Amino acid sequence: MVRKMGVYAVLAFVLYGLFFYWYLFYFADTKLPFEYEGSKADPSTFLNGRELDLSEDYSKIRNLLFFLSTPFEWLFYFLILLFGFSKAFKRWAENTSKYRLLQTAIYLIWLSFFAFVATLPLNYISYSLSKTYHISTQTFASWMKDELIDFWINYGTWLIIVPILYWLMKKSQKRWWLYGWLLSIPFTIFMMFLQPVVIDPLYNDFYPLKNKELETKILTLADKAEIPAKHVFEVNMANKTNALNAYVTGIGSNARIVLWDTTLNRLSDNQILFIMAHEMCHYVEKHIYFGIGGYLLLSLLGLYLTYRLMNWAARRFGKELKISDVRDIRSLPLFFMILSMLLFVASPLTNLTSRYEEKRADRYAIEMTKNPEAAITSFQELTRSGLSQVNPPFLVKIFRYTHPPMLDRISTLEEYQVKHRNEQ
Ligand SMILES: [Zn+2]
Secondary structure, eight states: OOHHHHHHHHHHHHHHHHHHHHHIIOOOOOOOGGTTTTTTTOOGGGGGGGHHHHHHHHHHHHHHHHHHHHHHHHHHHHHHHTTTHHHHHHHHHHHSOOHHHHHHHHHHHHHHHHHHHHHHHHHHHHHHHHHHHTBBBOHHHHHHHHHHHHHHHHHHHHHHHHHHHHHHHHHHHTHHHHHEEEEEEEHHHHHHHHHHIHHHHHHHOSSSSSSSSHHHHHHHHHHHTOOOOGGGEOOOOOTTTOOOEEEEEOOOGEEEEEEEEEHHHHHHHHHHHHHHHHHHHHTTTTHHHHHHHHHHHHHHHHHHHHHHHHHHHHHHHHHTTTOTTSSSSGGGHHHHHHHHHHHHHHHHHHHHHHHHHHHHHHHHHHHHHHHHHHHHHHHHHHHHHOOOOSSHHHHHHHHHHHSSOOOHHHHHHHHHHHHHHOOO
């Protein structure tokens, strides 16, 4: 039975992968609707032939990797349970130490290590693909360093969560999901507060803007939006990527707007001011706080569903998955698997709200800067630097796009341009 379930799971993954291969490479039509042909959103008006081909190829492979990587995680956790690895990790932990907490730490290091090794090939392919297409400029050593930082941050975070989680399960078999959720509120808020000052600097260097002339312009704009100057940062990314980006992060006194130095190097001042005004909207409209609120609501539902699904799986497949009791640490891969599935299922909804906020930010930015030409060309440059698809396939859009496709973003700006040209 165990072997049969393993074979079925692998087979299901392969079929799923083939489906997405067919969908992305043969079925999906990413040709521009004819009414957009020749418009400023038409990539053939601002990319050369080579860039056009590259962006199509690169996006297809990237999208395929995206759709493979999450279910691959599910497969991994499923096989870890099915073939008794989870049971073995626990035995190794018990043989190493007699202290409960230390046993959990050892169990977790084994599980994390196996997960790291299993997902490394896909991550490496993704890195080397991005390197081949000249998006990533990162050396292998620097990439590996980031992977290892990821590993230890994840490990550290779960080392705080897992012992509390299983302690709660033992204390209250029926309500652990609720108590766990209540505890996750201060934890989430604390982590969001620490993110920009403790975690992000482990990966990259952050500093005030280097270009002082540009800084004055940005701070004048920030002043208009009532954002204190000390919240604007530059980050050194040029030795990692050619892509452009800017984002808002952190909460309270650690809230900040961060501009990648690649953005500052590649765009003109007016283009940067548009991008900056876009980020200011996220800051001013407190999108991060809405994000945390939404996340907490979803996680309440998610933890409840996890509780129900874990009990169901243990009842129905406890023998095959070697879980006699969900309150035993051996069920942790099941917890991770269900969590990852729920996150995947929820992603179309979270992406949808994110796209709505992005749309608002674009609108805010153009109203503030009133320079559609700079705005449009900055988005064209963003498309070129990341070789992104202007018109992605439907499933890619709903599962992957936290921002509206460039087709929508650029044509909205073009409409604004036309409208305001007529007014003058
Ligand atoms: Zn944005």
